[in-house]
Amino acid sequence: xxxxxxLETRDLCASAKNGGCGECQTSCQSACKTSCVANxxxxx
Amino acid sequence: xxxxxxLNGCNIVxxxxxxxxxxxxxxxxxxxxxxxxxxxxxxVSAMLEKYADRPDVTEEDVRQCIEDVASLEKADKLFTPDxxxxxAGVLKERSGDVVKALCLHVAHTCNLNCSYCFASQGKYHxxxxxxxxEVGKRALDFLIENSGSRRNLEVDFFGGEPLMNWQVVKDLxxxxxxxxKERGKNFRFxxxxxxxxxxxxxxxxxxxxxxxxxxxxxxxxxxxxxLRVDHAGHGSYDRIVPKFKKLVEARGGTSYYMRGTFTHRNxxxxxxxxxxxxxxxxxxxxxxxxCAPDDPAALAxxxxxxxxxxxxxxxKDMLRRKAEGxxxxxxxxxxxxxxxxxxxxxxxxxxxxxxxxxxxxxxDLYPCHQFVGEESYKLGDIWHGVTNKALRxxxxxxxxxxxxxxxxxxxxxxxxxxxxxxxxxxSGSIQGVYEPGCELFRKRIECAIMMKVKExxxxxxAAE
Numbered sequence: 001x002x003x004x005x006x007l008e009t010r011d012l013c014a015s016a017k018n019g020g021c022g023e024c025q026t027s028c029q030s031a032c033k034t035s036c037v038a039n040x041x042x043x044x
Numbered sequence: 045x046x047x048x049x050x051l052n053g054c055n056i057v058x059x060x061x062x063x064x065x066x067x068x069x070x071x072x073x074x075x076x077x078x079x080x081x082x083x084x085x086x087x088v089s090a091m092l093e094k095y096a097d098r099p100d101v102t103e104e105d106v107r108q109c110i111e112d113v114a115s116l117e118k119a120d121k122l123f124t125p126d127x128x129x130x131x132a133g134v135l136k137e138r139s140g141d142v143v144k145a146l147c148l149h150v151a152h153t154c155n156l157n158c159s160y161c162f163a164s165q166g167k168y169h170x171x172x173x174x175x176x177x178e179v180g181k182r183a184l185d186f187l188i189e190n191s192g193s194r195r196n197l198e199v200d201f202f203g204g205e206p207l208m209n210w211q212v213v214k215d216l217x218x219x220x221x222x223x224x225k226e227r228g229k230n231f232r233f234x235x236x237x238x239x240x241x242x243x244x245x246x247x248x249x250x251x252x253x254x255x256x257x258x259x260x261x262x263x264x265x266x267x268x269x270x271l272r273v274d275h276a277g278h279g280s281y282d283r284i285v286p287k288f289k290k291l292v293e294a295r296g297g298t299s300y301y302m303r304g305t306f307t308h309r310n311x312x313x314x315x316x317x318x319x320x321x322x323x324x325x326x327x328x329x330x331x332x333x334x335c336a337p338d339d340p341a342a343l344a345x346x347x348x349x350x351x352x353x354x355x356x357x358x359x360k361d362m363l364r365r366k367a368e369g370x371x372x373x374x375x376x377x378x379x380x381x382x383x384x385x386x387x388x389x390x391x392x393x394x395x396x397x398x399x400x401x402x403x404x405x406x407x408d409l410y411p412c413h414q415f416v417g418e419e420s421y422k423l424g425d426i427w428h429g430v431t432n433k434a435l436r437x438x439x440x441x442x443x444x445x446x447x448x449x450x451x452x453x454x455x456x457x458x459x460x461x462x463x464x465x466x467x468x469x470x471s472g473s474i475q476g477v478y479e480p481g482c483e484l485f486r487k488r489i490e491c492a493i494m495m496k497v498k499e500x501x502x503x504x505x506a507a508e
Binding site for chain 1 (some may be wrong): 057061062068072120124127128131134376382390395496
């Protein structure tokens, strides 16, 4: 029986190769203006 | 680094450095907890003893589960080593002196007199001032000139109350739109307002030009009106709620956030979130107050546990609302597991003081809106650029690996080391740590991931 279910997530190690474009929204421009990257989305 | 926690009937295992999330049963949960410190035989013995009354927990089954854990480790989805430290400064170094976002303080004045305002009623400890079109235009030119190859540029109209300088806001948007194509840029404008001056012109213009509007409402009338008062001391709730409803309806109910602040007066802030939902608003954000620890509004140590419990209550209620077909969103629970930020962004954080800056009405540059008025944190101005290069380097050095206190924190790749302004206001140093803020942040992430696990379960059930 399977006791472990792995959710689909972005592979952070792989993102070291294809990330870093810098186009994603600055988090402070979204909603909170305090407590500012968890809620950002990639725009690459 | 692995973080294990139980919440709302879920057993969750989070592998910080790969970003992997595992939903496991209690046997696997216990096996993973022992995996790095015990032999396979020791784990088998412990499991068979603990689950002696469970016919499904056999030696063969436990050994199979241990093998599954080993496979996940081999696949870099569990106990993934942290190899990211060497790239801690890479994104900011690679970005050079690129600026891609500005917080434009178009008004250092406000028509409300909120006692908890971090901006001292909009004046930022200085004189009342409105930004002229000329200063704003130069700020936009500064942004374009310093944005390098970045295409997406962001400008938030902020204050004080930006609607007190509304014509300048409109003129600046028109100017940016007139030059963005030829400069190869895409401006995204946002506006943060207390709502007092919203009229049909504001609604029409915002819904045409603002990619997001942030509307300040603290929730229940008695909570909102206790602190968000005009200069005569009268509460603002009854005046702004109808305007907010009209704006949101005209906007199609999307691309906005109702943004509340909770204080020592209402650590039971979910009542305020639910009140906003009852008013028909669905895009919600409630933030802990930012103020001096001795301010009467400041969250007290005994409030922290209450707030953490509130975050759990909110997450469970949001799942219920979604199941019943009338969902609400909460900013901090909006996590995209497959399309979230890359490792560079997760290490480097919000970009304050480097790619994100605040501009005062007279054109001075600060690392972000929360440093405006702190003279020692002035970076330069929009005519001469950043002249305090040492300060910019100090902010460039802020990242998930900059603080030794973050060394054993599983959440550091979600918070990137935390908010420099919160750290400064709590500890006197941007490299400091605001531990109560960390506690709340970790709880929010735990809740957000739990919601993802629950939603995944629902999807699986529907597919079966």
